Amino acid sequence: MPPVDSTERHIALVVDDSPDTLSMISTALEENGISAVVATSGHAALDLARRILPDVILLDAMMPEIDGFETCAMLKADERLAYAPVIFMTGLTDSEHIVRGLQVGGVDYVMKPAVIDELIARITTHIINAQAIQSARQALDASGRSVIAVAPSGALLWGSPKALRLLAEPAKDDATTALDTPLFLSWLSSNAQRPASKSSSFCHETFVLDFIGSSPSGEMFLKIQQKGHLRPYQHLGEVFGLTPREAEVLYWLSLGKANRDIAQILSLSSRTINKHLEQVFQKMGVDNRTSAAVSADRAMNQL
Numbered sequence: 001m002p003p004v005d006s007t008e009r010h011i012a013l014v015v016d017d018s019p020d021t022l023s024m025i026s027t028a029l030e031e032n033g034i035s036a037v038v039a040t041s042g043h044a045a046l047d048l049a050r051r052i053l054p055d056v057i058l059l060d061a062m063m064p065e066i067d068g069f070e071t072c073a074m075l076k077a078d079e080r081l082a083y084a085p086v087i088f089m090t091g092l093t094d095s096e097h098i099v100r101g102l103q104v105g106g107v108d109y110v111m112k113p114a115v116i117d118e119l120i121a122r123i124t125t126h127i128i129n130a131q132a133i134q135s136a137r138q139a140l141d142a143s144g145r146s147v148i149a150v151a152p153s154g155a156l157l158w159g160s161p162k163a164l165r166l167l168a169e170p171a172k173d174d175a176t177t178a179l180d181t182p183l184f185l186s187w188l189s190s191n192a193q194r195p196a197s198k199s200s201s202f203c204h205e206t207f208v209l210d211f212i213g214s215s216p217s218g219e220m221f222l223k224i225q226q227k228g229h230l231r232p233y234q235h236l237g238e239v240f241g242l243t244p245r246e247a248e249v250l251y252w253l254s255l256g257k258a259n260r261d262i263a264q265i266l267s268l269s270s271r272t273i274n275k276h277l278e279q280v281f282q283k284m285g286v287d288n289r290t291s292a293a294v295s296a297d298r299a300m301n302q303l
Contacts, residue, residue, distance in 0.1 A: 009035045010127055013054040015045040015071070016089065017063045021112070025058060025089075028116045034123065042071035049075055054084055055127050058119075059106070061090035061097060069104050076105035079164055083134045085126035089114060133158075147212070149219040152192065154185045163224045166207055184209075192220060201239050201299065210238055232300050239299045240284050249276045253289060254296035 012034050014025050019040075026036035037052060039045040042063055049057065057075065061068040068088060075081050087108040088101040098109045108122055146166060148159035156179055159167065167179075187202045191211040202209040207224050214220045225238060236254075237247035245266075252262045259277070263270045277289075286292050 009033060010055040011035045011037060011052060012123065013037050013039065013045060013049055013052070013057045013084075015039045015042070015058065015063070015068070016060040017041065018060070021060070021089075024116075025114070025119070028120065029123075032120050034120075042066035042068070042074075045071055046074055049081055049084070050078065053080055055130070056123050057084055057086045058110075058123075059086055059088055061088050061092055061101060069100055072101070072106055073104040079161075079168075082158075083130050085130045087119075087122060087126065146224045148222050148224055150179065150188065150222060152188070152218060152220065154179050154188055157219055159224075166224055166226055188220065208235075208238075236296055236299055240280075240295075242280060242283060246276050246280050246283070249273060250280050250284075250292060250296050253277070253280075254293045254300065256293075 010033075012029050014022055014029070014036055015038075016022050016025070017040050022038045022040070026038055029036040034056075037048060037054065039048050042065060045057070045059070048054075059068045059072060063071075066074075068090070072086050072088075075084070075086065085107040086105055087110055088106045089110050089112055090097065090101075091112045093111065101109050107126055110119055110122065146160055146163035148163045148167060149157040151157055156167075184202060188211075192214065207226055210223045210225070212221045212223050223238065225235075233244075233247040233251035236242060236250050237244060240247075240250070242250060248266060249262055252265055257265070259270050259273045262268075263273045266273075277292075281287060281292060284292055284295055286295060
């Protein structure tokens with residue numbers, strides 16, 4: 001089995017209370033170009049993981065003190081370790097244990113005794129997939145796209161690094177997570193049935209969430225923006241899915257400007273302004289200037 005294609009050796013954290021298993025697995029990993037670090041308990045695994053930030057974690061499900069399931073949940077609660085795939089290793093064959101392992105954040109389940117070639121193949125695949133996912137989320141971050149994904153239940157599934165940092169900032173008088181509130185769940189449910197261009201914004205004390213779409217698997221994508229850091233027309237663009245120029249036109253419209261005045265302010269022709277407004281009305285789901293101005297005013301009041 002070829003090693004993972006990389007200029008650097010990847011690090012695997014192997015967690016098991018059996019010395020024989022640790023020796024066998026770590027030797028196989030080293031022979032396939034993956035550095036192995038071992039731990040014999042959940043507590044030791046948590047300490048090591050936070051210090052070395054492994055690329056993959058092989059975790060025994062049944063251990064004394066804290067078991068593998070609890071250990072996995074604690075690992076996934078750390079933002080720095082959220083990308084590291086966790087592969088459970090166990091002799092437990094009941095489906096309830098497999099389901100539990102996946103529910104707490106595991107990506108795979110390997111039965112003991114492990115078939116080494118199969119295990120290395122699974123590790124290689126999960127490392128590559130995790131790197132691709134992390135790169136995509138970091139690219140979102142670098143491009144200024146602070147995005148989170150939630151389940152229909154409101155549970156946070158993943159987020160770009162910047163988005164997670166912003167989401168974690170407590171409100172001035174309430175440190176609870178906004179995603180746990182009935183108000184958020186109601187907003188999420190109502191917007192899930194609408195096109196993104198017609199969805200409303202969810203305003204928390206420190207940030208604003210906008211619905212931007214969903215995946216076939218049911219993930220719902222939300223853009224998060226720190227409250228008060230957008231110019232009014234930028235905020236309008238975010239809320240209604242407008243281009244920068246359309247948002248500027250809507251902004252001046254909301255201030256009561258006539259088309260000829262907007263044209264003069266933006267150095268455009270009146271005909272061009274009319275074309276922009278046609279697109280604005282369509283994206284907002286309105287059919288006249290008054291409705292557009294009212295919706296825009298409400299959106300700007302959220303800043």
